[in-house]
Amino acid sequence: MTLRVVCSGCVALLAAMGAGLLWGSTSMDAARLLEALLGGDDPAARTVLLQVRLPRVIMAAGTGAVLALSGLCFQNILRNPLAEPYILGVSGGAAVGGILGLLLGWGMLGSHAAAFCGGLLVLFLVLKMASPHRGELGILLSGVMLNAFCGAVILFLMALAKPHEMGAIMFWFMGNLGTVSLTKALWHATALAPGIVFLVLSSHSMNLLLLGRDAALSLGLPAERVMRLLLVVASIMVSSLVAVVGPLGFVGLVVPQALRLAAGADNRTLAPGCVLFGAAFVILCDLLARGLPPEGELPVGVITALIGAPVFIGLQYKSREV
């Protein structure tokens, strides 16, 4: 099963990457782009391909992989199918930090750093506030509460913003993958890769955690420590991404759930599947965001939810019939 999922995931990812590079808001035929890629002297095609489309595809792939994988990780640790970075408040905390940075005029780097710190601060608070007697449910509850609080803070900050700041905030808040250059996109991908590998390699531990804390302990897994480590790694990755591309909902929920319906509950299959299909999903959503409107583009966050929710409901309905 794992091999089948990985192979189909690779095919889906490659197809999505190909589509992401070939299609965009300007119509350039494949031959022209291929020539530019092989070092042709068409500056327009080269710039569009290497400096606009490629960084977007890399950022979309990284975002999809990280969000889907951390969604899976959160769902396993908290043993709740609704858990994901967005619902647990990590994305919300990062969003508050990012918007605060934008409003206080800290520049791009400053607001990225603020978003990163915001996400981690919320995770810290969630872990501190959770009642130890309620276990995973306590973490989930305090996460949901902090997320609601962050939502209110975001609305409050937006009410204070001036119209031109509002534009910048909405731009970032609804998700945008096109903000970084190729070099920065490669930097992000390189920085995220160890975290992704770590989480994929921890899939066996996630399987054990799914049995419950005591069962995992009895099987020799230091459950508490592993849980915290996985939460921290996933949150660091999510916060650093949200800082750059904005809070994207639904990916962390839909991709793991859809895969679980299709390939069973073994995390050793699901983890690599989430990386590959998550990346492909966000690349395709971004492609639609760029290509659907005749002028301009839609925020990618709109597309992830617009496609993610019906697809998920469809899968759920189908599984009910079985």
Added chain:
Amino acid sequence: MNIRTFFAPPWHPRAPLVKRTLALCALAVAVLLPAQPAHAAYLADQTGKMVRVPHRPQRVVSLAPNITELVFALDAGSVLAGCSQHSDYPPEALRLPRLGSFFRPDLERIAALQPDLCLAVQDGTPDFVRERLEEMGIPVFTLAPQSLEGLREALLLLGVALDRQEEAQRLAAMMDERLRHVDALVAASAQGRSARPRVLVRVQARPFIAAGRDTYAAQLVERAGGRVPLQGSVQYLRLSTEDLLALKPDLILAPEGPAEPLDEAGGALAAPVRGVPEDLLFRPTLRSLDALDLIAALLHREALQ
């Protein structure tokens, strides 16, 4: 390696390999470096940033409707290769390729046009768009025409950047002349009056949203001899009917346009509502002078008579 071979020139057969490789690399870099435009000069834009602007740029991209309008006013419309989504004046601008909206420019379309100069606006064009364009080697010249003084300065700077100085000087002189005319009218009208008329600029009818004192529309009202009876620096305020009655405006100016038909008589309970074309009121361009004349005419009818 002895001292003679170390100091030998790189093309000498006995020169060390490192030195020859380095020389070869330097040569390769010099040959492969993209040629800079023959005539280009560094020019400070309206934010004070030095930008390398080519001499007589030929493929210019405008990222805001008011900048598009200023470029056409300078008789430089022929150099525009593309403009932002809502650039609808003059009608010739409608024929230009659209490059995304004011807040959401489409980087791909801009890059595909290979412009030699990009005109952005402060407090409008997102910072990352400016950064990305510069990374692609496209010079970004930022203008800040958010006040009448800023508009005059932007016009002159744009004239220098597009090599249309004479036209820009002529337009600036015309602008000064028309402003003087309005100022004289306001001064004449003020003599027989105890207080300046209180004017609200309605941005939206339901709910009633008014432009605060920090907005461009409010500046036009103040220059035309009116007073915006609002406090604080909030740019757009939502006012209830009760607020409106308490503010006691003498006149409400409402944008007249396809998006906001004038018969939406929001605020009519508090004061007479008069329409001003939407673009004239909110878009900082030379047409703002028409708005100024219009508002002045509404406020100082007696002085005009």
